[in-house]
Amino acid sequence: GAVVSQHPSWVICKSGTSVKIECRSLDFQATTMFWYRQFPKQSLMLMATSNEGSKATYEQGVEKDKFLINHASLTLSTLTVTSAHPEDSSFYICSARDHSDYEQYFGPGTRLTVT
């Protein structure tokens, strides 16, 4: 149990375009979802935390107008990278947690390349 999916698994886009990444909890209700970014050979960097039905809480230094997060249901959160630039190229990973468990269940990640 506790499966989290992400779509797409990889995406290549042109500079200036927007990209949407979906994160779904398949067999549990995710009251909280987390979005991370990971650059090569570096650890996970938390970008934002979102609770279902409320606005996301962004970490310091993360532009909320550039990285739009929507958590409209208990099984789906989306991250939209707006006006993407090459420096946004990274591995984006979501994780989800239900109200009764402290463990975060990770999605498989989305590799974004901006050309």
Added chain:
Amino acid sequence: GQNIDQPTEMTATEGAIVQINCTYQTSGFNGLFWYQQHAGEAPTFLSYNVLDGLEEKGRFSSFLSRSKGYSYLLLKELQMKDSASYLCAAMDSNYQLIWGAGTKLIIKP
């Protein structure tokens, strides 16, 4: 401030035992997680400790000392597939995970 320290890289031999240490400083504490991450993949859960002591799960064991702000992950009977990064993460009083930079474990035949 909040901080997690773990070694950057370790090397061990197939069949041997390796211990990866982690020290943490957080605002409040609600447990210590260990995750395994293979290159290009998302982390996978290994263990969670909130009470002092050793938790054993097959070839992997995790230890916690809350008074010392210290944990270790012990891997026995190392296999080549254990080559990965091992991430230590402490949960603070807001139930947020504070992540270490990860320890890259290299297994040699």
